[in-house]
Amino acid sequence: MRKLLLLLIVLQTMGVSQALAQEEVIYIDEKFLKESLKENPPTVDQINATLLSTQVQEKRIDDKFNTTLDASANYLKTEEKQFAQFIPVNSPVSEYSMRVSRGFTNGVNVGLRGFSEQFSNNFISDATTTGISFQLGVNLWKDLISKRTKSQLEQAQAGSQQAQWESEIALATFENSLRKIYWSLVANAEALKISEGLIKTSEKQVKEAKRRLKNNIADAGEVARYQSQLSARKANIISLKYEKASLIQNLKELLPHIGLKTIELKPYDINTTVGNVLACTQVIAAEKTPPLKNTLYDEIVNLLDRQEKLDQKINDSYDDIDINLQSEFGFKGRDNSRSDSFSDLNDDGRENYAVGLTLNIPLEQKKKTTREILNKASQLRYRSQKQRELARIKAFHTQVVKQISLLREIIKNQQQNTKFLGLSLKTSKKKYNQARLTVEQLVQEQDAYLQSNLDEIRTKLTVINTIFDYLSVYTNTPCGMNTI
Numbered sequence: 001m002r003k004l005l006l007l008l009i010v011l012q013t014m015g016v017s018q019a020l021a022q023e024e025v026i027y028i029d030e031k032f033l034k035e036s037l038k039e040n041p042p043t044v045d046q047i048n049a050t051l052l053s054t055q056v057q058e059k060r061i062d063d064k065f066n067t068t069l070d071a072s073a074n075y076l077k078t079e080e081k082q083f084a085q086f087i088p089v090n091s092p093v094s095e096y097s098m099r100v101s102r103g104f105t106n107g108v109n110v111g112l113r114g115f116s117e118q119f120s121n122n123f124i125s126d127a128t129t130t131g132i133s134f135q136l137g138v139n140l141w142k143d144l145i146s147k148r149t150k151s152q153l154e155q156a157q158a159g160s161q162q163a164q165w166e167s168e169i170a171l172a173t174f175e176n177s178l179r180k181i182y183w184s185l186v187a188n189a190e191a192l193k194i195s196e197g198l199i200k201t202s203e204k205q206v207k208e209a210k211r212r213l214k215n216n217i218a219d220a221g222e223v224a225r226y227q228s229q230l231s232a233r234k235a236n237i238i239s240l241k242y243e244k245a246s247l248i249q250n251l252k253e254l255l256p257h258i259g260l261k262t263i264e265l266k267p268y269d270i271n272t273t274v275g276n277v278l279a280c281t282q283v284i285a286a287e288k289t290p291p292l293k294n295t296l297y298d299e300i301v302n303l304l305d306r307q308e309k310l311d312q313k314i315n316d317s318y319d320d321i322d323i324n325l326q327s328e329f330g331f332k333g334r335d336n337s338r339s340d341s342f343s344d345l346n347d348d349g350r351e352n353y354a355v356g357l358t359l360n361i362p363l364e365q366k367k368k369t370t371r372e373i374l375n376k377a378s379q380l381r382y383r384s385q386k387q388r389e390l391a392r393i394k395a396f397h398t399q400v401v402k403q404i405s406l407l408r409e410i411i412k413n414q415q416q417n418t419k420f421l422g423l424s425l426k427t428s429k430k431k432y433n434q435a436r437l438t439v440e441q442l443v444q445e446q447d448a449y450l451q452s453n454l455d456e457i458r459t460k461l462t463v464i465n466t467i468f469d470y471l472s473v474y475t476n477t478p479c480g481m482n483t484i
Helices: 002-021 030-039 042-065 140-145 148-214 220-254 270-285 297-316 338-348 366-433 439-473
Strands: 025-028 067-076 093-103 108-119 127-139 262-265 322-335 350-360
Touching: 025 030, 030 148, 042 093, 042 148, 108 338, 127 140, 127 338, 140 148, 140 322, 148 220, 148 262, 148 270, 148 297, 148 439, 220 262, 220 439, 270 366, 270 439, 297 366, 322 338, 366 439
Parallel strands: 025 262
Antiparallel strands: 067 093, 093 108, 108 127, 127 322, 322 350
């Protein structure tokens, strides 16, 4: 029985091991990466969280202008002694109150209050006052005249709009960063393909050199040079595989839902993509000045201008005088029961009103100094941000066109170089077989041909990454590379 149980455990363990060994394979392309954004990876969640935190600031200010209902009920009963015969102790005492109020951005606060108060003492029983009143409060200077609260709300609304546009830019930048990793994997696959193809040539050369050495046609130095070349190419392949593993690790960190899966590339065409990039540069180059219609950064700069003015307006009220008006007007009814006092309110309610005014004036210069510092800090903050955004708009448009133009020339010359090196290598192999060329020269030409192929791939990747950087700024550029 124990042997059977052990056998079952072993079989189960083997099954789990096989399941772990057989990871799910997924094939990725740019469309897959775009769809992956719907899985809400951490970066997307962080972008959305930043947006929501900004919107919360706006809502907290706006919440001050909601209609609110306040209600209270209090009851008091005491057995304490009275100080004198004509100084009664009121007990029991009950109070009920309800108030509906609403604030406005111009500093006005209105309310409607209803209440009922009842008490008894040595001289009177259930003395009740019932009333209803209209309340009006106004911040006369800082809000009604200087419009501080209204400016705070408008600034928060502008900040929310800015955050919305920045989140759109951040999402586009994140998507383009995923695409850059994808095309880095494509470039890596192309480099591996070329390097692995040349490995076979190196292995044949080592084998042939050993045969020639055995037949006393070649020396040990020739064999060593071919073995050195083979080792160098193997090391290059290992380096490329390490680079691939690092790229996949980076991609899995950005997209956790593929973390336990094996990543493979769908069929691709890097030359077609480079062609699309070059077509995209023609669209960009057709714009003589930065195409503001294709970017959100100019809208952000305009919002920053508005926020700066609002911020200065808010700061200017910091050391202002403060005048508040509070008033209340209503009617009261009184009798020896709640129902009777309510009837008295309806039939013979007596008017009552109250008016209060408070004034606060800073007498020292401390608040003025603080206001000046606030305005200076605000000016520097907004100016630096606007200059940074404007510099990004100008630099990316003017320089990317030049960069792509230069890279296109580099690719053209690299392709010609690779073509000529290929032709030269064929001739050199013939010369080597005819003993008209040394082994060192042949190895150098083979390495130069490999390096030229790898350089061409890297330059194409640089072209693709450069256009992705541009599209992260000019997110609405109408070209094929900007759509998946």
